[in-house]
Amino acid sequence: MEFTDRSKVRRLPLRGSNEWADICAILDAAFLAHVGFVVDGQPFVIPTLYGRREATLYLHGSAASRMLRQLEQGIAACVTVTLVDGLVLARSAFHHSMNYRSVVAFGTARKIQEESAKEEALRVVSEQVLAGRWNDVRLPTAKELKATSVLSFEMEEASAKVRTGPPKDDAEDYALPIWAGVLPLSLQRGSVIPDPLLTAAVPPPDYVK
Numbered sequence: 715m716e717f718t719d720r721s722k723v724r725r726l727p728l729r730g731s732n733e734w735a736d737i738c739a740i741l742d743a744a745f746l747a748h749v750g751f752v753v754d755g756q757p758f759v760i761p762t763l764y765g766r767r768e769a770t771l772y773l774h775g776s777a778a779s780r781m782l783r784q785l786e787q788g789i790a791a792c793v794t795v796t797l798v799d800g801l802v803l804a805r806s807a808f809h810h811s812m813n814y815r816s817v818v819a820f821g822t823a824r825k826i827q828e829e830s831a832k833e834e835a836l837r838v839v840s841e842q843v844l845a846g847r848w849n850d851v852r853l854p855t856a857k858e859l860k861a862t863s864v865l866s867f868e869m870e871e872a873s874a875k876v877r878t879g880p881p882k883d884d885a886e887d888y889a890l891p892i893w894a895g896v897l898p899l900s901l902q903r904g905s906v907i908p909d910p911l912l913t914a915a916v917p918p919p920d921y922v923k
């Protein structure tokens with residue numbers, strides 16, 4: 715992957731990285747992205763699931779999706795992935811911040827036409843969201859596959875940005891009697907809620923426990 719100026723972190727560059735391993739670690743820890751693209755001068759940023767394999771992010775949705783119909787034409791797109799790790803509470807309002815891991819990737823998408831490649835891409839998305847689920851479900855029929863658009867977004871270049879650690883206050887503010895520190899935040903699994911229409915005696919699979 716070649717990097718140009720557009721993926722060089724300029725604001726607080728010490729938090730930035732173009733290392734492929736850093737980018738992949740963040741992409742693999744998430745499953746929700748925001749896809750940015752411009753149609754007739756109007757920018758859109760649309761949240762969507764994804765699954766990564768090497769430098770490809772697979773996106774899927776209804777064949778009627780405006781986002782997918784635009785992207786499949788190969789227009790320039792930007793995919794952002796964000797993981798929020800905590801609120802950084804400083805002594806001053808100015809130095810409040812967030813702990814986070816994020817990736818910004820630039821590239822273009824193409825539509826996957828071939829049925830088996832489409833199904834494999836859907837498996838990659840499904841496995842990214844909940845590993846193990848794909849093996850248990852009824853797989854898509856030809857009709858369902860037809861109603862689903864699947865795109866492969868090829869990352870041309872990407873950047874990662876990460877903030878960790880305590881607040882960084884101005885030297886004179888450390889003496890102030892104001893609590894400061896980090897309030898960690900994370901996305902956590904809750905307890906499963908069985909579908910009321912679930913046939914009796916079907917136990918929850920291990921991957922939701």
Ligand SMILES: Cc1cc2nc3c(=O)[nH]c(=O)nc-3n(C[C@H](O)[C@H](O)[C@H](O)COP(=O)(O)OP(=O)(O)OC[C@H]3O[C@@H](n4cnc5c(N)ncnc54)[C@H](O)[C@@H]3O)c2cc1C
Binds near residue numbers: 723725796798
């Ligand atoms: C959860 C979260 C909350 C944030 N809140 C704020 C906020 O309230 N205000 C604020 O100003 N900033 C916030 N940021 C940081 C913000 O994402 C930008 O990094 C920052 O605003 C600098 O923007 P810029 O366009 O000047 O970046 P530049 O450094 O000029 O951007 C150049 C290139 O660096 C890369 N880059 C920039 N930011 C990121 C990023 N976050 N992740 C990966 N690559 C990146 C991109 O490739 C971009 O094209 C937040 C980030 C996260 C993840």
